[in-house]
Amino acid sequence: MKKRVKMVDIAREANVSRTAVSLILNQVPGVRIAEATRQRVLQVARDLGYRPGPLLDELGDRKRLYGVVINEISSAYPIDLVYGLQNQADAQGVQIIIQVSDGVPGNEVAALENYERFGVAGVVYASTFSAVVVPPAELERQRHVLLNCRREDSTGLAILPAERHGGALAAQHFIEIGRRRIATITGDPWQVATKERLAGYHRTLNRSALNPGAAYERSCDWSHGGGHAAACELLALPQPPDAIFCHNDIIARGAMQAAQERGLRVPEDLAIIGYDDREFAKDLGITSITLPFLEMAERALTELIGDAPLEDRTLSVRGRLIPRATTGFMN
Template sequence: MSVTIKDIAKLAGVSHTTVSRALNDSPLINPETKERIKAIAGSMNYTPNYSARSLVLDRSYNLGLFFTTLHTGTSAGFLYEAIKGVNDVIKDEYNLIVRGIDDYKSFHKVNRKNFDGIIVMSQSESDQSFIEYASDKEIPLVVLNRPVESVQVMNFVPDDQSGAYTLTEYLVQQGHRHIAIIEGKQGFKSTQARRDGYREALHKHGITVPEAYYVSGNYDLESGHAAMSKLLELPDRPTAVFCCNDDMALGAVKAVTERGLSVPEDISVAGFDDHLFSAFMSPALTTVRRPIEELSRAGAEKLLKFIETKHSEKSVVLFHTELVIRDSVKSI
């Protein structure tokens, strides 16, 4: 049996209420008594029972960090940065619960009682129902990474479209006119935003590309490899390829070198995300930095503040993306 406030009360010769107040630093308690009780609690190695506290206070001390899925489409680096960002700012008293939304058979267990707040790292509209569910249950909620329109939430997203635009424009500035794109996973919002940025830049510079320059992928290494293989078979091979994330860029580079060609001499390759390994690929990858860790940190801070103060403006905040120029794009 572990020690409770009643045990402490007995030893201190006071009521358990007094103990509770003392340990919670209530101003009602005589400073001397308070110190005495705290000392006793310390020496007895007391730790509060969070279940009991939760029951009466109606707080769980649980924070949820939910990903659209943990199975496919979520890269290791993405998960890593998100967890790191959130973990850095939450206080000792909170539990960080990590879960894939598609792991839930029913959302039953997700409610105000079980979660003080939820961070959704949303990658696709497939989690829309989850977001609406949480919003409907009035669980403090912040959605990261994907703009959500249907409900009002705190919403932090990287400006993918502008990033893709800047990158594509850079390719144009380097003299490329035959620019292909290897797209992300179908249904993911980021897939669309990046394609839009790419298109916008091409259009702005009056460039048109054949249908065959749009190749689909799903954000993983293999799909990048397969997509690039297709592109290399084309009669009018592109001179540059925009891969919608770094993982696919890595796979794409592999496909190029396998054929005895090289990047960027024979074909230029650019990525998106700026993963940890991207600077260390050969050649170092030109890409767009997406500040996932900062975003997660900001999201967690906002959520905590909301839980405490109970109010906050619910609006979309765009996070700046940044072109990172390295060695995988040649000027022609």
Template sequence: MSKPAIPSRVTMKDIAAHAGVSQSTVSFVLNGQEGMRIGAETRKRVMDAIAELGYRPCGAGRPPKEASLRTIGVMIDEIATSPFAAISIEGIQEEAWKHNVLVEVVMTGGDRSYENATLRKWARDGVEGVVYGSILTRRAEPPEALSKHKTVMLNCYDAKNYFSSIVPAERRGGEAATELLLSTGHRKIAFISGEAWMEASDQRLEGYERALRNAGIPVNPSLIEQGNFLPSGGREATLRLLDGPIRPDVIFCANDLMAVGCYEALKERGEVIGQTIAVMGYDDQEIAQHLSPALTTVLLPHREMGNWCAQKLLSASHPETEQMRLECPVVVRKSHVRP
């Protein structure tokens, strides 16, 4: 398996994990917020972690040095419903600031009139380009006014491939996770999918099935249950699997929140994760590293997708329209080991 081209830049998430604090604490320490009642010992732990890991701030939140800096517009349908939108925006801002370019973000809720009004304003302002993003990986119908801007689509794509776009390689992520489980010795691999209408859920399932077929293992419908991308769905689907005709060696959850519910159900039934049964997640949300045992999962490369969007818009040349699928690497921890 080829290694993904993902930067090894230290992030605030890494600092928080190393220091044993929240990302908010790291942010306040970095920005010198003395009035936040953060203890001296906690501040020292954060600063020690920054020094040990070699963290270099990307300039987020700093005032511009000049009032006439260039600007990229970022238009996204939702931000608050998922941590991934903020990670992508940070990736865009991080890359843009290397070129002294500011980032202006709007959340539209999918309101087409609001989108068009914003795009007309940005045309008058002379923005460098526009990142048009979606919280869900999907085919989107961009507003007509977008064609007047240099544009890249983030976590979505248009039907005619008129604009350059970048999405996660979800099938390959599902396949890579299942290949790891197979290489560990698992054969009865169960899968809990998300809601069937979601493209990401469907593609992760396809990747799981493809890896089984490539290994000469038939796909068994009794080992596949539908969830809802929430802990409740993971718990209920896990209980159905445990009560089903085949006891799984491992349960592959199509996102980490369902894995949380899966852990809950397994512990209710007296299972010991990593000893009597294994679990795999998908997303690499922050909670994954705090579960016991720490959850082996698949990284969604939203920061790197944001970096790519800014690079594409700020390229001095006029590159061809490109449809990019960015690899989703497996993050190996402890939950996937063979019982």
């Protein structure tokens, strides 16, 4: 049997990122991609004989169609949710339809009503960022899984990243490399990811009697500038931190700039950990915690396609710590 061509094969042959291939082949609207790049990817896909999955009229009695509703696709890593869903659909021999709602309830309802008319076998209701959501009542009429989100009352099957575990991983890594004045720069305080990562960080430091308290905590808007400003404040303390856990890699990049401006060596004087493991983190040598979006998406579609009842439960998928130069490990 001929080996199935995957998006990663196209990315390798076309010399572009897997994300770019997914955006182009899934025809995601509102994304800026050079036309030359788009045409090269499409040509490579044709040359390799790529097919996104079996055609509906080829499936016969196995014909199954699934819907995906996602609020937006606007940043680097949520595309992994889409890629993971598509990859798993290919592996299972089913088709998926993706609707981007822009977070507008009316658009969500319209998508769900369309899915009903199409006769989909189930729906993945996904969020770009981990969130507590109130899905439309129309979702209850469909077999469904919540991806990267959950309801307030935890009803339904929800797949989420183990954010608390990620915060604990960062704090534990600092402790293991001998750091004792450990600070953190969070994202927006109201976000689920911020609260969970901070809780894991606190728990681990408390267990080791190393929690320096609120004086060593800052929050920002997830940006480079916000990370830089927050790190400047922390490094101006009478006893500045010797380690900073940043809640994303962009914040970590800003903290690295602040350290450099003060003549501090990373990691000798200041160790830094980021989160998300974005592509530039490897280039800059940033130790980072992965967001397991691929694994989450694959698990969500696997559960949805299965025959077992979808019970009320939340499944947490753990990321990994990738040690790099900012905590003293060679790339």
